[in-house]
Amino acid sequence: MFSERTAHWWKRCSLFVATQLALNQLSSPPLCYHQFSVLHITCISLTHPARVCSDIAQSPVPPEDTFSPAPFAEQHLMSQPAPSSSSTASRDPRTPSNTPHNSSWKAGLRPPPKDLRPQTEDVTATKGLEFEEMSLRRELLMGIFEAGFEKPSPIQEEAIPIALTKRDVLARAKNGTGKTAAFVIPSLQQIDIDKPKIQALLLVPTRELALQTSQVCKTLGKHMGLQVMVTTGGTTLKDDILRLSETVHVLVGTPGRILDLAGKGVADLSECPVFVMDEADKLLSPEFAPVMEQLLSFLPADRQVMLFSATFPMIVKDFKDKHMRSPYEINLMDELTLRGVTQYYAFVEERQKVHCLNTLFSKLQINQSIIFCNSTNRVELLAKKVTELGYSCFYSHAKMLQSHRNRVFHDFRNGVSRNLVCSDLLTRGIDIQAVNVVINFDFPKNSETYLHRIGRSGRFGHLGLAINLVTYEDRFNLYKIEQELGTEIQPIPQNIDRGLYTAPAPAPVPVQAQAQRTGPPAPPQIPQQLQYQPQPVYNGQIPMRPNGGLPPQAQPMRAQPAYRGGVPVGR
Structure with missing residues (x-):
C-alpha cells in the first residue's frame, strides 16, 4: 500500500510526535486510560495505518467515570497550569515581571543573620x-x-x-x-x-x-x-x-x-x-x-x-x-533629626577637650565612634593624642593620599579600629552600622554640617548618641542650630543611660526550659553588654563581631598605639 520511502518518512514522523507527546506529559499527572489509548493510536497510525481500525475495534471501552468527551488536546491544555509572567522574566532578564505568590525561589537564598536591634x-x-x-x-x-x-x-x-x-x-x-x-x-x-x-x-x-x-x-x-x-x-x-x-x-x-x-x-x-x-x-x-x-x-x-x-x-x-x-x-522630613539619636552638649574650655574625651571613652559603651574636627591639622593632632592615651584610633582627611584614605575607610568599616577621627570628609552618606557614638570635638558652624555629622550614628532607625564639646565661642552656633533644626540639645548628664544608644541584651533562656532541651542546666550566660570594659587599643589580628564591632575581650590594655605617620598600622 505504501512505498518503502513513504513508510520511512511515516516512521520518522512517528518518533518525533511520540517524543513530543511524552515530553509534554512529564510535568502533568499520569496518563489516564483514554489518553494512553489516543497516544498509542497516534503512533501506530503513522507507521502502520492498516492496523488502526482493528486496534480501535479491539480496544476496551474505558469506564464512564474516567472518560470525557473533550478531545485529548483540549484536556491536555486544561491539565497544564497557565504560564506566568515570572517564568518569562527568568528567561529574559530584561523583562520586568511580578513575582509569583509562591516564594519557593527564596529557598536557595543566603541572607545575612537578621539584625534584632530595635528600630x-x-x-x-x-x-x-x-x-x-x-x-x-x-x-x-x-x-x-x-x-x-x-x-x-x-x-x-x-x-x-x-x-x-x-x-x-x-x-x-x-x-x-x-x-x-x-x-x-x-x-x-x-x-x-x-x-x-x-x-x-x-x-x-x-x-x-x-x-x-x-x-x-x-x-x-x-x-x-x-x-x-x-x-x-x-x-x-x-x-x-x-x-x-x-x-x-x-x-x-x-x-x-x-x-x-x-x-x-x-x-x-x-x-x-x-x-x-x-x-x-x-x-x-x-x-x-x-x-x-x-x-x-x-x-x-x-x-x-x-x-x-x-x-x-x-x-x-x-x-x-x-x-x-x-x-x-x-x-519625609517632618522633623530634621533622627529619632533614635540622643544629643548632648558639654561646655568645656579648649584645653579641657582632650581630658573630656578621655572621660567619655572610659564611661561610654562605644562599639565604634567617629570624632569630628573642623580642620585637617586638628584631625592629625587629635588622632595622635588619642593613641597616646592608649585607645585604638585611625584618622582620615582630604589631604591624605587616596590609597591611604581607602585603606582607613575599609579597615574601619571592617572593625579593625574602634575610633575614627576625621574632618567633614565623612559627614555625607557614609554608612557604618557599628557606629553608635558621634563626638563633635569641634562644634560645627552651620546646621547642615551638624545634621550630616550626627547622622553617622543611629543608622537605619537604630539607636545612637551625639555628644558636642562646646566652648564659649560656640554658644551662639549652638543656639542657632537648635532653632534651625527645631531640636533640643540637652546638657550632658552625670551618667548616660546605655539604653539610649545600645541595643538591649537578648532575653535569657529560662533554666528549666534550657534543661528540657539540653539536659543539665548550663552556667548562666552573661550578656555581652555586661562584659564590656573601657575601650583599650587593639594589638595585632583580632576576631570580629558579626555586626562589625570589636569584642572587648580581644583588646588588651595599653598596647602600642595604632598611629604612625598618617597611616594606621598594626593590621
Missing part, C-alpha cells in the same frame, strides 16, 4: 508595600533579599514605584533611612544587560561615598550579570580608560573625574537614560555647580533625573526649575 519609626512607619509588589525582576529581588533587606523603608516605598515610571524624582529624607537603595534599585531595574552602553550615571560628592555606592550596586545586582564601575579623582586615568573600553552598565563617581572622562570621549553618556545625584545639595553647591552644568550637556535630553538628599537649599530649586521635568517631590 525607630524613621524606617518602620511604612504603608505595608513589599518589594515583591514593585514589579521588580526576580534577579534583582534575589540580590535585595540576600543583602538583608526585608521590607522597604518609607523613602524606598515612596521613591521606587515612582522612579520605575521613569519620572523625575526630587526626594528628601533623613540620613540613614535607606536613600541609597531608593535610587539604586530603580536604576538597576532599567538596565538592559544586552546593551553594552552606560545606562545609569550615579554622582556622589566624595570618593568614599562613591566606593560605598558602587558596592551597593554590585551587591543588589549580583544576580543580574551587570557591570558596575567606580571612578574618582586620586586614581590613575589610564586604568579608567582601560576599564571603559569594556562593557559598563552603571557608572558611579565624583563629578570632576566623570567630566574628564566624558570630555575626552572615553565615557559615552549619549545613551544614558538614568542620571542620579546623591547628596544633591552638596553637588549643586558653588564648588561643583560649573562642573555639573558641563556634565549635563553630555547626557541625552530625555534623561530621567533623580535628586536625593537630607537637606535642600534654594540652589536645588534653581536646578529643578532649569533641568527637571515636572519632578515628583517627596519630603
Whole structure:
C-alpha cells in the first residue's frame, strides 16, 4: 500500500510526535486510560495505518467515570497550569515581571543573620508595600533579599514605584533611612544587560561615598550579570580608560573625574537614560555647580533625573526649575533629626577637650565612634593624642593620599579600629552600622554640617548618641542650630543611660526550659553588654563581631598605639 520511502518518512514522523507527546506529559499527572489509548493510536497510525481500525475495534471501552468527551488536546491544555509572567522574566532578564505568590525561589537564598536591634519609626512607619509588589525582576529581588533587606523603608516605598515610571524624582529624607537603595534599585531595574552602553550615571560628592555606592550596586545586582564601575579623582586615568573600553552598565563617581572622562570621549553618556545625584545639595553647591552644568550637556535630553538628599537649599530649586521635568517631590522630613539619636552638649574650655574625651571613652559603651574636627591639622593632632592615651584610633582627611584614605575607610568599616577621627570628609552618606557614638570635638558652624555629622550614628532607625564639646565661642552656633533644626540639645548628664544608644541584651533562656532541651542546666550566660570594659587599643589580628564591632575581650590594655605617620598600622 505504501512505498518503502513513504513508510520511512511515516516512521520518522512517528518518533518525533511520540517524543513530543511524552515530553509534554512529564510535568502533568499520569496518563489516564483514554489518553494512553489516543497516544498509542497516534503512533501506530503513522507507521502502520492498516492496523488502526482493528486496534480501535479491539480496544476496551474505558469506564464512564474516567472518560470525557473533550478531545485529548483540549484536556491536555486544561491539565497544564497557565504560564506566568515570572517564568518569562527568568528567561529574559530584561523583562520586568511580578513575582509569583509562591516564594519557593527564596529557598536557595543566603541572607545575612537578621539584625534584632530595635528600630525607630524613621524606617518602620511604612504603608505595608513589599518589594515583591514593585514589579521588580526576580534577579534583582534575589540580590535585595540576600543583602538583608526585608521590607522597604518609607523613602524606598515612596521613591521606587515612582522612579520605575521613569519620572523625575526630587526626594528628601533623613540620613540613614535607606536613600541609597531608593535610587539604586530603580536604576538597576532599567538596565538592559544586552546593551553594552552606560545606562545609569550615579554622582556622589566624595570618593568614599562613591566606593560605598558602587558596592551597593554590585551587591543588589549580583544576580543580574551587570557591570558596575567606580571612578574618582586620586586614581590613575589610564586604568579608567582601560576599564571603559569594556562593557559598563552603571557608572558611579565624583563629578570632576566623570567630566574628564566624558570630555575626552572615553565615557559615552549619549545613551544614558538614568542620571542620579546623591547628596544633591552638596553637588549643586558653588564648588561643583560649573562642573555639573558641563556634565549635563553630555547626557541625552530625555534623561530621567533623580535628586536625593537630607537637606535642600534654594540652589536645588534653581536646578529643578532649569533641568527637571515636572519632578515628583517627596519630603519625609517632618522633623530634621533622627529619632533614635540622643544629643548632648558639654561646655568645656579648649584645653579641657582632650581630658573630656578621655572621660567619655572610659564611661561610654562605644562599639565604634567617629570624632569630628573642623580642620585637617586638628584631625592629625587629635588622632595622635588619642593613641597616646592608649585607645585604638585611625584618622582620615582630604589631604591624605587616596590609597591611604581607602585603606582607613575599609579597615574601619571592617572593625579593625574602634575610633575614627576625621574632618567633614565623612559627614555625607557614609554608612557604618557599628557606629553608635558621634563626638563633635569641634562644634560645627552651620546646621547642615551638624545634621550630616550626627547622622553617622543611629543608622537605619537604630539607636545612637551625639555628644558636642562646646566652648564659649560656640554658644551662639549652638543656639542657632537648635532653632534651625527645631531640636533640643540637652546638657550632658552625670551618667548616660546605655539604653539610649545600645541595643538591649537578648532575653535569657529560662533554666528549666534550657534543661528540657539540653539536659543539665548550663552556667548562666552573661550578656555581652555586661562584659564590656573601657575601650583599650587593639594589638595585632583580632576576631570580629558579626555586626562589625570589636569584642572587648580581644583588646588588651595599653598596647602600642595604632598611629604612625598618617597611616594606621598594626593590621
